[in-house]
Amino acid sequence: MGSIAFDSVRTPFGERNRMLGGSAVHFSLAASFFTDVRVVGPVGDDFGDEEYEVLRERGVDTSDVERVAGRRTFFWRGRYEYDLNTAHTEETQLGVFGDFEPKLSPESRAAEALFLANIQPQLQRAVRGQCEARVAGLDSMNLWIETERDALLETIGEVDLLFMNDAEVRMLTEEPNLVRAARKVLAMGPRAVVAKQGEYGAALFSSDRFFSLPAYPLETVRDPTGAGDSFAGGFMGHLVSQGEGAGDDHDELRRAMTYGSVLASFNVEEFGTERVQKLTRDEIEARYEEFRAITSLSEVPTA
Amino acid sequence: MGSIAFDSVRTPFGERNRMLGGSAVHFSLAASFFTDVRVVGPVGDDFGDEEYEVLRERGVDTSDVERVAGRRTFFWRGRYEYDLNTAHTEETQLGVFGDFEPKLSPESRAAEALFLANIQPQLQRAVRGQCEARVAGLDSMNLWIETERDALLETIGEVDLLFMNDAEVRMLTEEPNLVRAARKVLAMGPRAVVAKQGEYGAALFSSDRFFSLPAYPLETVRDPTGAGDSFAGGFMGHLVSQGEGAGDDHDELRRAMTYGSVLASFNVEEFGTERVQKLTRDEIEARYEEFRAITSLSEVPTA
Numbered sequence: 334m335g336s337i338a339f340d341s342v343r344t345p346f347g348e349r350n351r352m353l354g355g356s357a358v359h360f361s362l363a364a365s366f367f368t369d370v371r372v373v374g375p376v377g378d379d380f381g382d383e384e385y386e387v388l389r390e391r392g393v394d395t396s397d398v399e400r401v402a403g404r405r406t407f408f409w410r411g412r413y414e415y416d417l418n419t420a421h422t423e424e425t426q427l428g429v430f431g432d433f434e435p436k437l438s439p440e441s442r443a444a445e446a447l448f449l450a451n452i453q454p455q456l457q458r459a460v461r462g463q464c465e466a467r468v469a470g471l472d473s474m475n476l477w478i479e480t481e482r483d484a485l486l487e488t489i490g491e492v493d494l495l496f497m498n499d500a501e502v503r504m505l506t507e508e509p510n511l512v513r514a515a516r517k518v519l520a521m522g523p524r525a526v527v528a529k530q531g532e533y534g535a536a537l538f539s540s541d542r543f544f545s546l547p548a549y550p551l552e553t554v555r556d557p558t559g560a561g562d563s564f565a566g567g568f569m570g571h572l573v574s575q576g577e578g579a580g581d582d583h584d585e586l587r588r589a590m591t592y593g594s595v596l597a598s599f600n601v602e603e604f605g606t607e608r609v610q611k612l613t614r615d616e617i618e619a620r621y622e623e624f625r626a627i628t629s630l631s632e633v634p635t636a
Numbered sequence: 637m638g639s640i641a642f643d644s645v646r647t648p649f650g651e652r653n654r655m656l657g658g659s660a661v662h663f664s665l666a667a668s669f670f671t672d673v674r675v676v677g678p679v680g681d682d683f684g685d686e687e688y689e690v691l692r693e694r695g696v697d698t699s700d701v702e703r704v705a706g707r708r709t710f711f712w713r714g715r716y717e718y719d720l721n722t723a724h725t726e727e728t729q730l731g732v733f734g735d736f737e738p739k740l741s742p743e744s745r746a747a748e749a750l751f752l753a754n755i756q757p758q759l760q761r762a763v764r765g766q767c768e769a770r771v772a773g774l775d776s777m778n779l780w781i782e783t784e785r786d787a788l789l790e791t792i793g794e795v796d797l798l799f800m801n802d803a804e805v806r807m808l809t810e811e812p813n814l815v816r817a818a819r820k821v822l823a824m825g826p827r828a829v830v831a832k833q834g835e836y837g838a839a840l841f842s843s844d845r846f847f848s849l850p851a852y853p854l855e856t857v858r859d860p861t862g863a864g865d866s867f868a869g870g871f872m873g874h875l876v877s878q879g880e881g882a883g884d885d886h887d888e889l890r891r892a893m894t895y896g897s898v899l900a901s902f903n904v905e906e907f908g909t910e911r912v913q914k915l916t917r918d919e920i921e922a923r924y925e926e927f928r929a930i931t932s933l934s935e936v937p938t939a
Contacts, residue, residue: 345812416812509718509719510855510856510857511835511853512853512855513855532814533837534836534850543853543930544930544931545837545853545930545931546931547837547848547849547850550814550815550841550846550848551813551815552813552815552816553813554813587932587933588933591933624933625933627846627847627848628849628931628933629931629932629933630890630891630894630928630931630932
């Protein structure tokens with residue numbers, strides 16, 4: 334559950350106008366390589382067959398996409414400078430998100446796992462309350478830490494996995510050391526914290542373990558929009574595909590980190606959903622093996 | 637070869653006045669756990685037996701430490717805020733470094749390996765010219781990129797390993813993408829580039845390989861001064877200890893990255909040289925194994 338959007342993005346490598354985007358879209362496409370996915374979120378009159386088709390081609394169930402008559406789809410316009418870690422927002426049109434009240438279908442309520450993409454904490458919490466999921470993940474951002482701190486803390490207390498940028502984990506806990514900051518989050522309820530570190534990769538903290546993975550060394554990053562959601566999609570998709578108990582298995586959590594990093598690395602190679610739309614499972618597995626090679630302390634035999 | 641210094645440092649965790657420091661000191665202490673080390677650099681009248689003793693206790697040969705009568709030892713005063721990645725320099729006194737002309741003894745000229753710590757590129761180049769070393773490493777910084785760019789580029793062309801902060805690798809090559817930036821450095825001559833990434837760890841680029849390692853997840857970093865030099869000391873110390881050819885062996889380069897990270901992680905646990913002075917080889921090996929565990933895609937059996 335999250336935003337379904339049109340994004341206009343400009344980076345040093347080009348631009349796109351009103352392409353399909355949104356956190357729920359990027360997450361769903363990434364997770365669809367591993368498990369069945371239902372996407373939940375509102376769209377407006379301007380959301381057409383072409384956009385639905387991108388999701389359906391990857392097998393994503395769109396029956397919980399709520400179409401609001403007389404309103405427009407969420408719109409974001411932004412740009413990135415050469416420092417592709419920082420997005421500069423130039424325009425946001427809430428559209429259908431202005432008064433969205435999520436109502437999950439019985440099928441979505443019964444989902445095994447739930448990802449609450451980065452939207453208002455109250456909306457995330459309302460959806461968590463409707464869903465039986467045995468594993469719930471949540472992403473959030475500095476805006477909600479500043480404006481909806483209490484609601485965000487309550488919502489974090491009701492999920493199993495927290496995905497956040499490392500600077501935001503520090504900000505949320507008011508603790509400059511990331512190890513201590515992650516420990517504070519674990520004390521709030523989640524079983525694991527994934528601190529996303531942009532071009533530096535990601536770090537996973539659980540009660541007794543730490544695991545870190547670099548980002549894939551890409552020569553060309555065209556558009557980082559959606560990378561964090563693709564990461565979460567690969568992570569949770571893999572974890573769910575391994576059945577009950579995988580969320581407590583450290584080997585599976587490490588593999589989930591790697592699949593998350595793989596999907597994020599493909600996401601940023603092209604604009605918006607362009608690369609993930611044409612991605613194959615074989616490409617995913619090949620890059621997974623590359624991750625083993627670039628992080629292993631001894632050479633990994635090539636396949 | 638590099639600076640031998642007195643450092644006055646203030647961090648959120650305390651302060652020290654005129655403690656032993658300097659790039660050559662931190663490097664030498666770290667490398668001394670792996671191989672024989674000779675330290676080259678100038679000191680003034682104020683450098684006493686107590687300071688020599690710190691180096692000699694770790695077996696570092698100080699016969700090429702040049703004592704300049706009537707001058708004072710290089711002095712640096714700086715502070716760190718909660719963001720321990722950025723040092724704020726408050727005072728620098730060049731002292732003996734004002735007109736230092738390094739002259740290597742026959743023993744130092746015959747050294748197998750040479751590390752040119754971060755000082756003026758012309759001095760680094762003069763020392764490189766005097767030393768037969770089959771492996772030479774170099775560290776530098778933004779100051780020299782800005783003020784001595786041509787001399788720095790020539791010096792880089794004469795070494796095998798470049799150690800630099802990732803932002804400085806980008807700045808040196810005027811290339812925002814680190815992968816491309818590292819490739820540009822490799823085209824200048826070095827066989828490998830180590831991009832130091834502070835709290836995010838370090839990445840190694842060679843002509844056909846990439847390897848990345850996170851920093852050790854410390855809850856308390858008291859003083860990051862010297863971490864980069866300790867990294868280089870662990871890295872080159874291990875490499876040299878493995879004999880000729882190790883610099884072309886990717887397994888050894890990965891192990892060197894790990895020993896570098898281990899030494900840097902201990903360096904920052906206390907102020908200045910305090911932690912490395914009392915470090916043991918057993919502690920180094922234990923943390924090496926921890927690095928294997930936190931980066932391995934499958935569980936590493938505990939020893």
